[in-house]
Amino acid sequence: MPQSPWLPGTLLSRLDESARQRFLELGVPRTAAASQVILHEGAQESHVILLDDGLTKVTAAMTDGRHALLDVRVSGDIVGEMSALNGTPRSATVTTCRVSTIRIIRRNDFRAFLRAYPEAAMEIAGIVANRLRVANRRRVDFASYPVKVRLSRVLWEIATAYGYRSRDGIVVDVHLTQSELATMCGAAEITLQKALRELRTVGIVDTGYRQVIVRDEAALRLCADLA
Template sequence: MEKNAPWPPGTFLARLQPSTRVRLLSVGVRRSVKEAQVILREGAEESYVILLEDALVKVTAALTDGRHALLSIRVSGDIIGEISALNETPRTATVTACRPSVIRVIHRNEFMAFLRDNPDAALTVAGIIADRLRWANRRRIDFTHYPLRVRLARVLWEIAAAYGRRSPQGMVVDIRLTQDEMATLCGAAQVSLQKALSELRSEGIVSTHYRGIVVRDSEALRSVADLA
């Protein structure tokens, strides 16, 4: 992705001033990664930040029962691993590429120097961390107030709105997510998730395939999600 490319709204690169963005894209080492390659591994003690230049990744964490919870999805323009790098603590999650991607590896010392020299970028990092905390709090509220069908619809809508592409079939989300990962994201048992997802499929609202999800009726999905 070129340095002057339009970055997805809300991502780290999109929030930076153009001159600051150019400086950041000159820091670190650019690398290519393959689909399904692990970029960061939970528990690892590492001191670098990853900038996603042209990438789609999923963030997961291991549960005590052996399953893996899907925590979030990150796209081109996002940064990952910043908390562990800045605090010098072990990684709290595993990050896996969902497609062939280009990333930039920035050592902690380089990133700290960049933030010192660019205070606007430091404020942007703080804002992104705050946004992620708000998202986590909203998810906990959803778990408390809404049944699984509504929680699932909300998760599918958020993913489609943020990462989907339009096609004649609807909003296509080319992200390979297991039902186990979807279940943990919705706070449900896998068997319950399967039933709720089957209902949405039978109603023609969504369809699923090996490599992703298609939202066929976005208005119906918003209605099920109880979104104004």
């Protein structure tokens, strides 16, 4: 089981206890409804949002009018950090996949926190660098893949970012409904159900209450066209 109540890979899981407690004191708590846009691509604003208990998707508009999935953010993550750090407009849209509790943190408070906790600043720099690398790749190729490949990529990336190893495989304690997965993959729910059923039938993944288990890592990477 995870050592921390925050999933591996999230900002709060990376911070030491002192920095974590201070960060959790910042901002104004809010409740966001399911499917609510909490950050708009192109908006001129600079606050940061901490996901106390949330599940969100990060998308960006493409030239043909479609939207590409860039990332998934869960409880313990922050969103909006790029604009807070460099003062540029929002680079993506962030939408909740379920009812979420969030904290709105002003840019000045966020930057003061980073000055007071330089190790936290280094952790955030590493997270930002990794997210940029993933986002750049997805902007180029994600939307062109079939649904089964897109689903496999989403599941693999969530597993590697937020999962932990057990006897059964990589366990991801993120509750993803089929409707949420379909939204994240940009697919019709019935098409998503078929792709997920295929992965379960051959024993690549398994789903249970509030979790996904990757049972065959190599096979999932192959389905994701990553092998």
